[in-house]
Amino acid sequence: MSITEILFWFLTALALLSALMVVFSKNPVHSVLWLIAVFFAISGHYIILNAQFLAIVNLIVYAGAIMVLFLFVIMLMNLNAETEPQKNRWLWWAGTIAGGSLMLVIIAALKNTENQMAQIKGGDIGLIQNLGKVLFNDYVLPFEISSVLFLSAMVGAVVIGKKD
Amino acid sequence: MTKLTYLIPLFPLIGFLVNGLGRRVLPKSFSGAFGSLTVLASFILSVLIFMEVRVDGFTAQQIRLFSFINTASLNIPFAFQIDQLSSLFLLIITGVGFLIHVYSTAYMSNEGSDHYARYFAYLNLFVFSMLLLVLGANYVIMFIGWEGVGLCSYLLIGYWFKNGDYNNAAKKAFVMNRIGDLGFLLAVFWMIGQFGTTNFSDIFPRANDTAPAVLTGITLLLFVGATGKSAQIPLYTWLPDAMAGPTPVSALIHAATMVTAGIYMIARSNILYTLAPVTPSIVAVIGLATSILAATIAIQQNDIKKVLAYSTVSQLGLMFLGLGVGAYTGAVFHVMTHAFFKALLFLGAGSVIHAMHHEQDIRNMGGLKKHLPVTHLTFLIGCIAIAGIPPFSGFFSKDEILMGAFAHSPVLYFIGTFSALLTAFYMFRLYAMTFLGTFRGTHEQEHHLHESPAAITIPLVILALLAVVAGFLGIPEVFAKDAHWLQHFLAPVFADSTARQEAHAISHNTEYAMMGGTVLAILVIMFYALKKFGAYTKTGEEASGFAKLLANKWYVDEIYEAVISRPLRGLSVFFNNVIERSAIDGIVNGTGKFIQYSSRQLRWLQSGQVGSYILIMVVATVVFFIIQIFGK
Amino acid sequence: MPINYYIFLAVALFSIGVMGVLTRRNAIIVFMCIELMLNAVNLLLVAFSKMHHATALAGDAATMVGAEAQLFVFFIMVVAAAEVSVGLAIIVMMYRNIHSVDINFLNRLKH
Known part of the structure; x- marks a missing residue:
């Protein structure tokens, strides 16, 4: 077992465990922290797949900006574990079983597919240089339009969150 | 002149529309006068057309107004046919109809103005339908009129709709007629299937090449229609009940015109009946049986209108006998004379009822002779005419039918004569109990006895004159050669049938002997009846034995009740209780209950909680995945 | 690495996200679970891009096939x-x- 594989399994285990902890944590702040752990694990996977740019962006945007936003909101509202009494056990089981069966069904559907290899080390399409070329050659218009999206989201967030 | 034929039914239709739509605003004087005038206008036109038709060598004319049903394989025009037969009926309908309209203006004067207008609207609609019936150049147009008169009969019998019994009588008439009409309708369908047309002028020439079985079927079905409309066994029971309507209605619809529609129809289709092997015998036998049955019942009836109603049924039976034995002219002749004297008798009865303040039981009458002189005289003329005493009209027409029956079979003749004798008996019983003897009603009634107004007596007098002289239109050959004007007149209509009938020459001596014997017997019975019932006093005892059987009308209504109505009702109850309640209601209510129940269950799905919605979405996604991936 | 591993990992993460959305009632946690599902998809996209x-490398050493998928992930972010x-x-x-x-108080949809 090579070092890459060890790393792969480690990151996988970390992602799954952290994801479960996101769901089962009583305290929302803990959930946020576990989610950050998930994002780190996923970024690690990106690095293994030699998608360095995405790994960094993932960390900056998700783990950095978005989760901080979440934390801010949680702290603003002063939420803690007692605010969410889980009364309906039936709904809890139903949700768990539904989610589990969704996973089982999809896995069962895909387990017999032709097994191809994803290139892990090597391959340089994930480098900033190459992605930048493609982005600014072929996708420059969507990229610019996404700035308009951001602007409108910003305005929207301000309008919605305004106190009146 | 025949170009204007369409105006004849149009005038009463206008009268119907004006009176019917304006019944709330029109004053009584207007609606009565307008209703009568429209019929008078039709009568004048009918006379003008008759003048044209009576010329020798007139051939039947079709007047095509527009296309009524027009498909690739079937073309039914809305067309009228003018020939000797329809022209004669036009005269009877509009003439008698006009007199009865005039009579009604006085007879119905106690009604409120909107009901008065409604009455005249119905009456005009009836005249319109009847004219359509006799004018139609094909069976479909005839059927429209046929149904129309049935409807008007229903409406007018139930004219006093606040009385439940009257409504039941109206419904009975309608249902009985419907049974007959179904036969007519099936015959029309059969004709369309067989000939591809319903035009008289197309069907009759082809009858000769048609299989006898088909002709028998068609004619029998047509005869079923006739038994309904013309009150023959087994569908006659509605006619006596139809006396619930106002008396002029009984005179017009249930004596003079509508009930003769069956005779008209068979006379119109005479060639079919002549060619059909079995049907004429059936027609004759049923006519004769009806005649005897109704005559016997009439003997024991005490309601003045019921006696006349059974008398009508009996006379109609005689007409069918005439049709059955091939004496078509005689039957039509009797239709005409019967229209005069029976309308006269009904109107006279109406005058009596009017004077007696709606008392109809002849046991409570008597001695009206001196109070109602005009009515008395005209009624007496009517009685003599219907009894068949020469030289009044009934003698000639009845004699012609009976002679036709004799030519066919002496048995028919003797039974028919017996019916004629019964006629004389019950008519003079009726006359004697009403007008002779002493008054048996209350003092109050006696105090108010009065002769009816001119609008009532003038039609009586006119009809009485007609009842006296109409017979001379058909003087039999024994008395004078070629004096039978009507036979001459109608010859073109019945030409084909006459050509196919074997001539039965009856020697003049035989004929004289039979006539003399019959008249003598009638006179004897007349005097016997006058003597027996002239001094009638109320005894209060119930009829017994055979008389009771007759008074209860042979229990025919009860038999129908037991044989047809009760099983049907039982079946209906069964359907109602079992099929309707359990099965159909069960399905309907079950559907409702199931939807209610399932809705109540499904309501939990719409909790309004986002979580449950997402859950359902996920479950559905899983299911779709399963179906999509593993369902193949 | 076989692509199946990545598929299973992504499906597992996605399902955990679904489970979280279904079981938790805190709107923020639900929201975070949605982010988790998005990331699972992102991971799958990158894995497929590399696959x-x-x-494509086998035919052309200078190919850029797969870059679009990673840009797609970028836009998703x-x-x-x-x-x-x-x-x-x-x-x-x-x-x-x-x-x-x-979110159970958000039942106005019922009315």
């Missing part, structure tokens, strides 16, 4: 960031109105 790249800012604003407004972030 296709590996296949852009949109997700915008979505989170608006979504959190909505949650804040909801908290301000009903003083709770429990």
